[in-house]
Amino acid sequence: MASFINAFKSVFTAVGDAAVDLSAASAPPGVGDPTPAAPVAPSDPASAATASSAPAGGTPTSKPQLYFPAPPIISSITSYQDINNDSKLQDMETEYFLERTKEYIKRDKSWKKLKKFSKYLKGEDGYEITYKILRLFVKRGNTNWYDLQMQEELVMDFIKHKLTKLGSA
Structure with a gap:
């Protein structure tokens, strides 16, 4: 100002x-x-x-000069890190939900029918399956990776739904 x-x-x-x-x-x-x-x-x-x-008053007049100030100089542009694309965050969330899925299969009765997936979830395939399901949830749900733990119940229902569809296919 x-x-x-x-x-x-x-x-x-x-x-x-x-x-x-x-x-x-x-x-x-x-x-x-x-x-x-x-x-x-x-x-x-x-x-x-x-x-x-010269005018009748005796003093010469001139046209007023217009002054155009220079535009402001922006010294730096602030850039914010997009943590939604952070691979470390995605790895942490995938590991968290992979462990939660394994726990649900062991302890929850409604997840017992998905016990056949426990051997896949223990290996590298489990990580890939969980990552792809979470990526799909983030994309379709228009949410962020850092919000997944707040929506844990909804995410676990989505994982259960996708694993059920995968098992019936």
């Missing part, structure tokens, strides 16, 4: 320098007086041309 005010002041300073100063203390004679001073005729022809461009 301060730079805008300084630019605004500089516009009027530039215009004030080019135009006639209207303050009473620095007004030339004949300007601001109720009776204007009579113009003085120049003796040489070169000064006659300049005198003819």
